[in-house]
Amino acid sequence: MNIFDCIVIGGGAAGLSTSLTLGRARRNIGLFDDGTNRNRVTQESHGFITRDGTKPHEFREIGLKELEKYPAISYFNTKITEITKGKDNERFTVSTEDDKEFIAEKIVLATGVQEVFPIPSVRDYYGKSIFSCPYCDGWEMREKPLVIIAEDEEYMLHMTKLVYNWSKDLVLITNGVEISEGGALELQKRHIPIKMEPVKKLIGADGHLHEIEFESGETIARSGGFVVPRFYRPITFVEQLGCEIDENGVVVTDGMGRTTQKNIYIAGETEKLVPSSLLISAAEGNKAAIAVNTDFTMERF
Known part of the structure; x- marks a missing residue:
């Protein structure tokens, strides 16, 4: 069974950024993505300095290639079907569609949103x-x-x-x-x-x-x-894990990605239930990673 410090669910800009920051912090990270990112139909992505006009699949490939430099990061191209909380949220069991299980102390949800037109x-x-x-x-x-x-x-x-x-x-x-x-x-x-x-x-x-x-x-x-579409979370881990959501559908956090559930963090569009630019999502992934690493540091020092 694979054991990680943190599992990041979602390989868009937020999830990639989270994984990069945590990998550089020498945390053992499992990044999971099933390739259903919302921007995959877009011809080009704009507004991200140094990456303006990059095709979404190229952006993703560049990000994954950069993660390969860090041996603490493992990437899995598969869908997570279930997350089971242990006692007091001290550890989580993550199950995938190919019947594999992984253990992590912390979870970052970066699964994004989808549109209804x-x-x-x-x-x-x-x-x-x-x-x-x-x-x-x-x-x-x-x-x-x-x-x-x-x-x-x-x-x-x-x-x-x-x-x-x-x-x-x-x-x-x-x-x-x-x-x-x-x-x-x-x-x-x-x-x-x-x-x-x-x-x-x-x-x-x-x-x-x-x-x-x-x-x-x-x-x-x-x-x-x-x-103007209507947006929804296609993966309901936010609700299943008991994270508090306000009347506008926004996940309640401390501003750094910590949800109201211990050891569960959130980044990118998943939090606000609205579309976000790659640049903003990447920045929010970085913030969530800093929160995760800070908590590990305080708990383990």
């Missing part, structure tokens, strides 16, 4: 011509005729105002949801059309949007756009 066919274009983060992909979509797809008025207005910095040629689609008179007036002042009719289908090829057809049969030409 207001229009399911958005996924056919997601990562190529429709995106969720203007800071990540707004520059590439600048000055193009774009669509904003959202079903909550607060997010409709926020996303539209934000994307307006990159393109003035916008159409807001609410997919059948009414927008208030005040909200509509804000956008009309900028000559931004609002289409509240339900969408019938998106039309395009190879992930590149060309048109949007509404239930009435009307179509509008668009080259791409931004969508």
Whole structure:
């Protein structure tokens, strides 16, 4: 049976960063990842200094290659199916889908989040011509005729105002949801059309949007756009392990990744239930690693 100081679950930017920092601190680390990271459909990742424009799979490969320098880090490309807590959370048994078990004193959850789209066919274009983060992909979509797809008025207005910095040629689609008179007036002042009719289908090829057809049969030409998805944790370890979650779905921490459950830490998108940039996720992974190492130091000195 493999025994680790800490097991890190999730090999995105947060998990890779956590593992790197702990490996450099000479902690015995097991990093587990099943390759279901949210950004795997994205063509390029942006906003990470020295890595701007790197493809997600290349970013991951570079990260894993860097971890190979540290003999205390072991990487496992497999899915964790169960985490069992020992008495007083002093040790954890981790089971994988290939019927193996691992022991660790501490757990870092960096499993990320996944999206649910207001229009399911958005996924056919997601990562190529429709995106969720203007800071990540707004520059590439600048000055193009774009669509904003959202079903909550607060997010409709926020996303539209934000994307307006990159393109003035916008159409807001609410997919059948009414927008208030005040909200509509804000956008009309900028000559931004609002289409509240339900969408019938998106039309395009190879992930590149060309048109949007509404239930009435009307179509509008668009080259791409931004969508506001709903996010959820696809892996429910946060709930299963009893970590406290606030009314907004955010995991309660001390600001350094320590959850309300002893020896369980969290990093990246998993904590906040919202999307995050690679840069921010990596920084949060570093913070969680420092918390883990500090706790080991105090406990073992």
